[in-house]
Amino acid sequence: GQSKSLSICGKRNMEQRAIKNPYRDYEGTPVCTQGLFDQQGRLTPDFAGRLNNKIGELLARMENGLKSADPGDCTGYTGWAGIALLYLHLYNVYGESSFLQKALDYVSRSLRCLTRRWVTFLCGDAGPLAVAAVVYHKLQRKQEAEDCLNQLLRLHQSVVKGDSRLPDEMLYGRMGYLYSLVFINQQFQQEKIPMQYIQLICDAVIASGENLSKKSRHQERSPLMYEWYQEYYVGAAHGLAGIYYFLMQPGFGVSEDKLVRLVKPSVDYVCQLKFPSGNFPPCIGDTRDLLVHWCHGSPGVIYMLIQAYKVYGGEHYLSDALQCAEVIWQRGLLKKGYGLCHGAAGNAYGFLALYKLTQDPKFLYRACKFAEWCLDYGKHGCRTPDTPFSLFEGMAGTIYFLADMLQPLRSKFPAFEL
Numbered sequence: 001g002q003s004k005s006l007s008i009c010g011k012r013n014m015e016q017r018a019i020k021n022p023y024r025d026y027e028g029t030p031v032c033t034q035g036l037f038d039q040q041g042r043l044t045p046d047f048a049g050r051l052n053n054k055i056g057e058l059l060a061r062m063e064n065g066l067k068s069a070d071p072g073d074c075t076g077y078t079g080w081a082g083i084a085l086l087y088l089h090l091y092n093v094y095g096e097s098s099f100l101q102k103a104l105d106y107v108s109r110s111l112r113c114l115t116r117r118w119v120t121f122l123c124g125d126a127g128p129l130a131v132a133a134v135v136y137h138k139l140q141r142k143q144e145a146e147d148c149l150n151q152l153l154r155l156h157q158s159v160v161k162g163d164s165r166l167p168d169e170m171l172y173g174r175m176g177y178l179y180s181l182v183f184i185n186q187q188f189q190q191e192k193i194p195m196q197y198i199q200l201i202c203d204a205v206i207a208s209g210e211n212l213s214k215k216s217r218h219q220e221r222s223p224l225m226y227e228w229y230q231e232y233y234v235g236a237a238h239g240l241a242g243i244y245y246f247l248m249q250p251g252f253g254v255s256e257d258k259l260v261r262l263v264k265p266s267v268d269y270v271c272q273l274k275f276p277s278g279n280f281p282p283c284i285g286d287t288r289d290l291l292v293h294w295c296h297g298s299p300g301v302i303y304m305l306i307q308a309y310k311v312y313g314g315e316h317y318l319s320d321a322l323q324c325a326e327v328i329w330q331r332g333l334l335k336k337g338y339g340l341c342h343g344a345a346g347n348a349y350g351f352l353a354l355y356k357l358t359q360d361p362k363f364l365y366r367a368c369k370f371a372e373w374c375l376d377y378g379k380h381g382c383r384t385p386d387t388p389f390s391l392f393e394g395m396a397g398t399i400y401f402l403a404d405m406l407q408p409l410r411s412k413f414p415a416f417e418l
């Protein structure tokens with residue numbers, strides 16, 4: 001049975017913090033990037049070789065470690081769907097069919113223990129179903145792919161229902177379901193799921209946000225407002241920045257009027273929550289500038305800022321995003337380890353996002369340095385996460401990131417970035 005507690009990212013855990021960044025920052029000279037990449041941003045054979053070797057080594061350790069993992073956790077966040085997603089990624093990067101076979105093995109395990117309760121990509125059943133649909137599709141097992149898609153779409157009704165008590169955030173809410181539909185379309189490379197499905201979810205999320213903004217008297221400052229477990233979270237995983245990142249995506253059917261009248265002032269409200277350091281609080285009203293994670297703080301908010309810059313222009317969005325990158329560089333090598341959700345690998349994706357936007361080698365350099373940190377996996381005295389081999393807390397996520405480092409311009413924070 002399912003007695004697992006929810007994955008609430010360690011907002012209250014105050015013992016963590018960063019390890020001092022030991023690396024010299026980018027100096028703007030070819031000398032400092034020597035050994036990492038050339039002037040076109042192509043990785044040197046030496047550095048790519050180090051990444052490849054470490055990927056192979058960590059994969060073997062992960063496979064061994066997974067023998068003692070929770071057999072009944074289907075999720076992308078800590079369970080089998082996350083491992084399947086890693087192998088699907090490795091198949092996409094390397095093109096080796098053995099990786100696709102591994103993805104099939106793990107996603108099949110995942111499908112056998114669905115939560116029957118949660119609906120999102122990362123913590124619910126949409127992740128297993130979406131990853132399975134893609135794996136079957138790539139194996140040309142059409143009927144099984146269609147079966148998974150139909151099961152996935154059957155959850156849609158409950159997600160858009162106005163009176164449902166479903167939250168709106170990424171890990172357990174509407175946006176976490178929406179991601180699974182976009183994932184399908186990206187991986188199938190066609191509009192397999194009609195965009196109306198996505199638009200209906202955005203409509204429901206906006207209605208929910210307007211409603212709470214009024215009820216909580218935020219209307220004047222932020223026309224949209226979202227909560228999760230009675231708190232107004234700010235970051236990418238549970239909060240406002242993650243939700244607005246999706247609402248600002250072109251083609252999701254949010255009208256120009258809503259983008260200007262509702263989303264933009266709400267994004268600007270998040271911008272005003274910035275600490276003097278450039279970091280962001282985990283929740284509205286929390287004045288402690290402690291957490292620099294994808295789930296809480298600048299490494300997650302940076303995606304909202306970059307998207308706002310693309311959609312609305314406005315140099316302040318870009319300068320806030322650049323400031324996020326400074327915070328990540330200074331404080332992003334975490335005692336919590338090397339994972340995606342609250343670890344060095346996840347934080348490095350913030351640099352890759354800025355590199356993709358600006359093509360400034362400084363950000364590729366910084367991502368490479370965080371990758372080097374991950375090459376020394378386990379040597380910094382970091383704590384061991386609860387699920388040490390999982391995609392979002394553990395080793396699978398680090399491997400996912402190292403593989404993305406082989407193709408920086410195509411990199412995407414998994415289960416989130418579009």
Ligand SMILES: [Zn+2]
Pocket residue numbers: 009010237293294295296341342
């Ligand atoms: Zn986290």
